[in-house]
Amino acid sequence: xxxxxxxxxxxxxxxxxxxxxxxxxxxxxxxxxxxxxxxxxxxxxxxxxxxxxxxxxxxxxxxxxxxxxxxxxxxxxxxxxxxxxxxxxxxxxxxxxxxxxxxxxxxxxxxxxxxxxxxxxxxxxxxxxxxxxxxxxxxxxxxxxxxxxxxxxxxxxxxxxxxxxxxxxxxxxxxxxxxxxxxxxxxxxxxxxxxxxxxxxxxxxxxxxxxxxxxxxxxxxxxxxxxxxxxxxxxxxxxxxxxxxxxxxxxxxxxxxxxxxxxxxxxxxxxxxxxxxxxxxxxxxxxxxxxxxxxxxxxxxxxxxxxxxxxxxxxxxxxxxxxxxxxxxxxxxxxxxxxxxxxxxxxxxxxxxxxxxxxxxxxxxxxxxxxxxxxxxxxxxxxxxxxxxxxxxxxxxxxxxx
Numbered sequence: 001x002x003x004x005x006x007x008x009x010x011x012x013x014x015x016x017x018x019x020x021x022x023x024x025x026x027x028x029x030x031x032x033x034x035x036x037x038x039x040x041x042x043x044x045x046x047x048x049x050x051x052x053x054x055x056x057x058x059x060x061x062x063x064x065x066x067x068x069x070x071x072x073x074x075x076x077x078x079x080x081x082x083x084x085x086x087x088x089x090x091x092x093x094x095x096x097x098x099x100x101x102x103x104x105x106x107x108x109x110x111x112x113x114x115x116x117x118x119x120x121x122x123x124x125x126x127x128x129x130x131x132x133x134x135x136x137x138x139x140x141x142x143x144x145x146x147x148x149x150x151x152x153x154x155x156x157x158x159x160x161x162x163x164x165x166x167x168x169x170x171x172x173x174x175x176x177x178x179x180x181x182x183x184x185x186x187x188x189x190x191x192x193x194x195x196x197x198x199x200x201x202x203x204x205x206x207x208x209x210x211x212x213x214x215x216x217x218x219x220x221x222x223x224x225x226x227x228x229x230x231x232x233x234x235x236x237x238x239x240x241x242x243x244x245x246x247x248x249x250x251x252x253x254x255x256x257x258x259x260x261x262x263x264x265x266x267x268x269x270x271x272x273x274x275x276x277x278x279x280x281x282x283x284x285x286x287x288x289x290x291x292x293x294x295x296x297x298x299x300x301x302x303x304x305x306x307x308x309x310x311x312x313x314x315x316x317x318x319x320x321x322x323x324x325x326x327x328x329x330x331x332x333x334x335x336x337x338x339x340x341x342x343x344x345x346x347x348x349x350x351x352x353x354x355x356x357x358x359x360x361x362x363x364x365x366x367x368x369x370x371x372x373x374x375x376x377x378x379x380x381x382x383x384x385x386x387x388x389x390x391x392x393x394x395x396x397x398x399x400x401x402x
Contacts, residue, residue: 001174011167026146125224223382225279268284310365
């Protein structure tokens with residue numbers, strides 16, 4: 001992107017929380033924290049000062065199937081960005097004293113989820129939607145697993161995971177490709193090969209009803225069905241369906257739940273896709289005595305998708321919304337860097353913007369209708385309710401999609 005002055009550099013690890021054993025739950029996220037605590041030649045404070053001194057931005061996150069470490073800097077500081085990133089992912093100190101201190105930080109992060117009900121309801125939904133499977137476990141781990149981590153355990157995980165076959169470097173901005181390639185080759189020349197193999201098995205979906213009583217000012221509701229994996233042939237059709245359902249301000253859920261009935265302030269739908277599975281979820285926060293009415297409205301909207309033809313105007317609006325959001329998002333070097341890395345992880349190649357837009361444009365009303373009939377099966381809907389709802393019962397008929 002020669003018209004900008006910034007460069008976004010990301011080092012992506014193709015391993016995440018789904019690749020952990022039950023005893024290791026949370027270790028990928030914990031190692032992510034530890035990589036910022038210093039290296040063989042840098043302290044944690046030194047890393048922060050180097051980035052601050054050039055006005056850069058540095059962060060990281062861990063997901064179910066990958067982790068990412070990224071820096072955004074002015075183009076002239078690309079060599080320093082690569083030096084810092086290669087240093088932390090190849091030579092972390094993993095000091096025992098730092099590990100004990102960081103355990104307290106991560107335990108507070110776990111507590112924060114418990115005190116953030118719109119996050120907690122999704123955690124509970126996922127845990128029961130994919131029971132006894134790594135995708136159903138929290139990325140942060142549990143109090144017991146986090147407290148069990150030692151320097152030896154973390155070092156063993158790091159050496160078996162942070163290896164050349166598992167790392168992708170994505171760079172976007174005012175850069176020359178050949179020069180960048182040479183710099184990356186030099187910075188990461190000593191990356192070890194090999195590593196422990198990833199064990200992956202698709203989860204079994206269990207449509208469930210979970211009602212957890214918790215004294216809150218409002219109830220938090222998460223409803224969902226199975227979805228499609230990342231490379232599924234229907235991924236564009238399901239994206240259009242999600243946009244129409246609850247992915248924008250003009251969506252059916254936003255209009256019918258919030259605007260027309262005033263049942264919720266926040267209401268939206270979303271899709272999560274992995275290598276071998278996915279889910280489509282609907283979230284809303286409502287008054288404790290409005291849960292049943294809210295669920296009835298959502299179920300009615302899901303049934304509509306199966307029973308009624310899709311108006312052309314609604315289809316057109318959803319497709320234009322998707323294309324506009326994609327194009328605006330890719331004007332940012334950091335967003336485009338993430339986009340490139342995820343394409344490499346899941347497809348092994350780069351999809352140009354024109355190719356993606358063409359995929360969206362090809363979606364027809366019949367395609368959306370077919371996907372709705374596939375995903376919204378009669379007994380497919382799972383539900384999690386978190387709030388002051390003691391005594392609430394949800395009969396199977398109420399959640400049936402007909």
